[in-house]
């Protein structure tokens with residue numbers, strides 16, 4: 001079995017990340033190695049993931065002295081709500097967890113964010129293990145400590161920074177992920193290349209057919225490289241003061257696109273792909289990114305099966321209103337993440353007029 005392990009360095013909140021194949025069947029041992037006490041614990045998952053993977057996870061935990069209770073929520077973003085959180089708290093109370101009891105988050109970003117927030121708050125904080133199963137969760141959300149639920153009016157409005165004690169990533173689970181969700185997650189991988197790793201762009205160009213065929217070798221490498229990048233950024237900037245901002249490349253326009261279409265048309269990564277493509281055009285105009293490199297990024301996104309063009313007629317009032325709601329707005333301008341070359345990001349203030357010019 002091939003696997004890699006590294007540490008997210010956050011002083012006394014440091015934690016190990018394991019990436020490999022078949023790690024699901026090592027969860028009990030890995031959790032014990034990470035210092036978690038056996039005994040009562042909860043495995044929070046959604047119905048799709050639970051159907052596929054809950055049985056081996058529960059069995060392995062039992063084999064290592066844990067007494068896990070399965071807590072299964074309905075799949076999808078609707079479950080990232082206060083109502084579901086309330087229901088989850090009740091299940092945790094039924095299970096009579098104590099302060100040493102671990103919460104295992106087995107699922108995509110929805111489960112990770114919700115279970116993470118439950119772990120951060122229940123009994124003022126329980127040890128958390130992230131077991132990401134979707135591409136988005138494996139390359140991005142499982143690491144970094146952001147947890148949240150949504151309010152009707154806005155995503156991720158209620159949350160906490162809460163670091164897990166262990167992140168265990170089994171790439172074999174990506175095999176069952178629906179195609180659209182698989183490709184969506186690749187947008188975040190391409191983002192790491194664009195902002196901090198030019199050789200990753202080249203590697204992705206070569207490996208894309210094998211990645212899309214879900215060959216486990218390139219998938220393991222892709223997940224590991226992505227998480228190592230995120231670990232470096234998070235270690236240097238746990239609470240998004242400075243460096244961590246570059247992770248928002250493509251996200252300003254992406255979020256506006258998601259919000260102005262009421263989150264109905266695009267998955268997050270699909271909107272971010274379009275946002276990155278537009279941000280690359282802005283970079284060419286304002287930061288000296290070479291035109292051929294902007295084009296190269298667009299071609300890679302296309303090769304991953306992601307769209308790169310804003311929908312026709314979309315530059316409407318709704319888009320401007322969505323941009324105005326951006327947390328990074330200062331008057332009529334926004335702080336934007338741009339590239340001065342492939343593999344290097346910086347932030348620039350751009351006016352709404354400058355943004356609209358290239359979109």
Ligand SMILES: NC(=O)c1ccc[n+]([C@@H]2O[C@H](COP(=O)([O-])OP(=O)(O)OC[C@H]3O[C@@H](n4cnc5c(N)ncnc54)[C@H](O)[C@@H]3O)[C@@H](O)[C@H]2O)c1
Pocket residue numbers: 046047048049052075076077080107108109110111113133134135136137140141142143144145146147155156173174175176177178181
């Ligand atoms: N905390 C962070 O830093 C961070 C970063 C990025 C995204 N997010 C959040 O993550 C969420 C999106 O995550 P997501 O895209 O993983 O969505 P998701 O959790 O809804 O998963 C997508 C779908 O895939 C299914 N699924 C997951 N893993 C599977 C597998 N291995 N096999 C078969 N089906 C599987 C799920 O049941 C779901 O239907 C959003 O709420 C977003 O806000 C958080």
Ligand SMILES: [Zn+2]
Pocket residue numbers: 188251268272
């Ligand atoms: Zn994102």
